[in-house]
Amino acid sequence: MKNLLLMICLFLPMAGHAGLNVVADLGGEDAAPFFEGINKQPGLPKASAVITQPPVSAMAAMFPVSTPEMTPGAVADRPLQLPGIGALFLIGDDAQSRLWLAENAEALTARHAAGLIVSVDSASAVQSLRDLAPGVPMAPASGSELARRLQLRHYPVLITDTGLSRQVRP
Structure with missing residues (x-):
């Protein structure tokens, strides 16, 4: 107080x-x-x-977005204590992330999840990812700080207040 x-x-x-x-x-x-x-x-x-x-010119200036600490790959479930974080997911513009996003779009919507696209080269690629999961908010942003703090090496991953997981349950 x-x-x-x-x-x-x-x-x-x-x-x-x-x-x-x-x-x-x-x-x-x-x-x-x-x-x-x-x-x-x-x-x-x-x-x-x-x-x-943001104006298109400003969006163009932010690309490419990269997170050198992370690559597409398998993520092992791990418990965490992050009260208040809600549901946050990290993806890239790669085949593995696209498949994960398409398969989990409904569950991500149900969880009111928001996503960071941590590896993407263009605004058109961001829009293509958004088209796979309409209504699920996603924005391009480096995930370097999260990767360091949470010891993450791979995406796609769902981060919740109770842990890291590759699986998305509504």
Whole structure:
């Protein structure tokens, strides 16, 4: 509680000096109701969020995305304790990941999973992967930090608050 109060005291004064920029909208629910109490405080400007897609030129500049620490391969199930992580999966733009994604699309949707595409060369390849699992949010991003922290060497893999697994159960 003291940490939360400290964070509010440190960051609240800055709230009036910077706008909110949404980098990506991966679905979910609107967070605006959570800010109603803050927005009603006297002396603070009303917050507004503009959701925009990144321009194509910006998307092109981010490719290729690679994670040198990881390659396609078999992942051994391993228990973890990551409370609050939800369901996160890592895939690449390779035959093994594509097959895994197509086979598990329904279960990933049921789990409300989100994915990182940790090895991909182009925006068209990202779209091709998204087409295999419509409605499942995926974004290209390096998985290097996750690979180091979780000692991952291969993908595709599902990361949940209870462990790593190649199997996706709804």
